[in-house]
Amino acid sequence: MTNEHLILKLNEALGWELRAINMYAHYAAYIRGIHRMQLEPHFTAEANESMVHSNIVRSAIVKLGGVAVTERNPMPIEHVSSYTDMLAQSLITEMKAAEVYGELMPMIEDAGDADLYDAIEQIYLAEVRSVEELGRLVE
Numbered sequence: 001m002t003n004e005h006l007i008l009k010l011n012e013a014l015g016w017e018l019r020a021i022n023m024y025a026h027y028a029a030y031i032r033g034i035h036r037m038q039l040e041p042h043f044t045a046e047a048n049e050s051m052v053h054s055n056i057v058r059s060a061i062v063k064l065g066g067v068a069v070t071e072r073n074p075m076p077i078e079h080v081s082s083y084t085d086m087l088a089q090s091l092i093t094e095m096k097a098a099e100v101y102g103e104l105m106p107m108i109e110d111a112g113d114a115d116l117y118d119a120i121e122q123i124y125l126a127e128v129r130s131v132e133e134l135g136r137l138v139e
């Protein structure tokens with residue numbers, strides 16, 4: 001395993017985080033009705049968390065000597081109006097993120113970088129928790 005593969009996968013994760021920042025900020029701005037009371041803070045917190053995650057992943061790429069992507073993952077961000085559609089889009093996004101971090105974990109284990117492993121594991125677990133929570137909200 002070369003650093004090159006690891007940097008590629010970290011960049012994939014970074015692209016999803018950059019997309020998540022946009023998506024959650026967008027839904028925080030557009031959420032309407034009674035659900036705004038709970039979902040505006042929720043989407044804002046998710047946007048901020050994605051910013052924190054993106055900073056951790058970008059720093060890891062820098063440390064490995066790679067070039068971090070500056071463009072978000074190209075999957076379209078759907079402009080939707082209903083809160084159920086926003087939550088469904090959130091679930092899709094979190095599932096994608098959890099998938100990528102799940103693929104990253106064994107790669108980082110192979111690379112033998114304990115600090116990086118701990119940092120990425122925290123993000124991975126956060127994404128998995130989000131998938132579980134959204135799964136309960138969407139059903």
Ligand SMILES: [Fe+2]
Pocket residue numbers: 017020049050053097123127
């Ligand atoms: Fe994240």
